[in-house]
Amino acid sequence: MNFLAHVALSGEREGILMGNYVGDFIKGQLTELRTESWPADFRLGVELHRFIDNFTDTNQGVLQAKRIVAIKHPKVAGVALDIYFDYFLANHFSKFYQEDLAGFVMGSYEIIQRNRQLIPAAMLSMAEAMIRHDWLLNYKDISGIKRSFDGLSRRFAFMGAIKGAEEELQRNQQIYQDAFMEFYPKLKRACEKFIENY
Template sequence: MGDFVKGKDFENYPDRIKTGILLHREIDRYTDSHDVVKQSKDRLREKYRHYSGVIIDVFYDHFLANSFQAYTKEPLHEFVMRHYQNLETNSHTLPARAQNMLEYMVRGNWLENYKELRGIQKTLTGMSRRTKFNSLMDQAIIELTTYHQQFADEFAAFFPDIQAHATQYRKDLVNSH
């Protein structure tokens, strides 16, 4: 939802949703400024330019899906189904573009399909079709397979940092209200 609510429009939502939108924005900001993520993006920058960050987000989703059990006891499938159900139950609160995307997300089971390279390829191809310019994102699977271990190591170094940062930021947000 954070990607679909622009500017100060988040103020039109209940406090819990506001907190989620602000947390989403902070996670994006922190991720974009993290040295390890910059290292991952630099590997792609020459070919993909400003799309390198979007591609790394998708690659990191792949590594999170594959290492999910290292971060929680809840199986990925149960986590995904619970969140799809929550989104569908509360879809009336989503902006129209997010509501439209939700149908495709659930039907295509995007979150679980990030585990597989073919799921990543499908995601990158779909994103490439929706860009204004020739992003070449549909070709990025080549770099994922070529530098798989380097990206995996970078994700493993980054993810504990983002977890700690997000936890602290959420506490600070809740305590400030």
């Protein structure tokens, strides 16, 4: 899953949201990292991020959708599908959450800014760009998805193959939407249970 989903799946506690938000930038086994200074909810958020990634990567419906993306974009199918799923979450947000998307995104940006000391240095400039250019809300439009793919292809040489992946989203939109709508409620329930049982 991509940024919007990770933030949305965090529940209402700021520390969990922050840990989940920065999870991709925290490498290694948590038992081997110096986590004693981390707030408890932040650590929970990092673990939730890893749980989400594993739950997603092992779901059969997601794997099937990924195979379809891979026909045109084999090297970047997983990343492309994660961003497709943020597009569908943004467009169907009210089916899963009571808060409207714009209000949720604005509140999330405020939490991120308020807790910037928890953002790893390697992520800081990207986090600032995300807020400045309103990435989370822009996932709602194909033009925003295109900008996301264009940006990835510019910033990372290995992501060159993702340029133009929005065309695959448009071409097989119903297939990917069906996969998302089947999968996301299961993921949301699993995350709620993970937080509750932590």
